[in-house]
Amino acid sequence: MVTTDRRTMLGALGAAILGSGLSATEARAASSPARRSKTFILVHGAWHGGWCYRDVAALLRAEGHVVYTPTLTGLGERRHLGVNIVNLDLHIEDIAQVFEFEELADVILVGHSYAGMVITGVADRLADRIAGIVYLDAYVPRRDGDSIRKIQGSSVGDATAAMGADGWSVAPPPPESFGVKPANRERVARLCTPQPLAPMLQELRLTGKHLEISNRHFVYASGWGTGGQTPFRRFYDELRTEPQWKTHVMPCGHDMMIDEPRATANLLLSI
Numbered sequence: 001m002v003t004t005d006r007r008t009m010l011g012a013l014g015a016a017i018l019g020s021g022l023s024a025t026e027a028r029a030a031s032s033p034a035r036r037s038k039t040f041i042l043v044h045g046a047w048h049g050g051w052c053y054r055d056v057a058a059l060l061r062a063e064g065h066v067v068y069t070p071t072l073t074g075l076g077e078r079r080h081l082g083v084n085i086v087n088l089d090l091h092i093e094d095i096a097q098v099f100e101f102e103e104l105a106d107v108i109l110v111g112h113s114y115a116g117m118v119i120t121g122v123a124d125r126l127a128d129r130i131a132g133i134v135y136l137d138a139y140v141p142r143r144d145g146d147s148i149r150k151i152q153g154s155s156v157g158d159a160t161a162a163m164g165a166d167g168w169s170v171a172p173p174p175p176e177s178f179g180v181k182p183a184n185r186e187r188v189a190r191l192c193t194p195q196p197l198a199p200m201l202q203e204l205r206l207t208g209k210h211l212e213i214s215n216r217h218f219v220y221a222s223g224w225g226t227g228g229q230t231p232f233r234r235f236y237d238e239l240r241t242e243p244q245w246k247t248h249v250m251p252c253g254h255d256m257m258i259d260e261p262r263a264t265a266n267l268l269l270s271i
Helices: 002-020 024-031 050-062 088-102 115-129 148-152 154-161 182-191 233-239 261-269
Strands: 039-043 066-068 107-112 130-136 216-221 245-250
Touching (some): 039 050, 050 066, 050 182, 088 115, 107 115, 115 130, 216 233, 233 245, 245 261
Parallel strands (some): 039 066, 039 107, 130 216, 216 245
């Protein structure tokens, strides 16, 4: 009975399609519930590249969304470019140019770790083209003139001591130090590249325009660090009490997009 009813319905639909002149593609769209496609720009953190969002991007695209995963100058597959002139301004420009040349608006802008500095700088320039901003276990600069050196303090001095022989970069830390699952450590260690130090030292100039974005989210990764204490716990503790922010907790390591791609994608889809 169900099969017969289904055939009858399909036949009627087919006749309606032919009568209306709709193409098969248009007909499928007409018979499906409306779903609004979102546009995401996913920005990686220090030592990483756009590669780290591979699985998350695939999941979002499978749901019909548009996803960009740019790699910042001097990192990943762009590690050979401008290595001695890379700074925070250049990384902000990297992402601003994606908006410009892809002609983007109404974007969900996502930054992981160090990229919290980058996306804040982008948001201060392009607030009217951003529908939401998401900090994935990331730095959240609160004032004009903030830098990772100011926020993080002595650990940046430790990074300076770890600079490579080239005098401008910091070697990647072992993946286990930021809670990467054992199954993913070899890949992360192989693909991470030295991080230019200058972006961590440069002060971020802000006008306050980024605060016009009302859809703000912070995601705290609680499954790494000593006793849950990580460089990013302070931001979660501060922002969870502020009504302008929505905070989330994921019980995983720092590289949530690698270790928990499905949970990360689902969270982004909920925004």
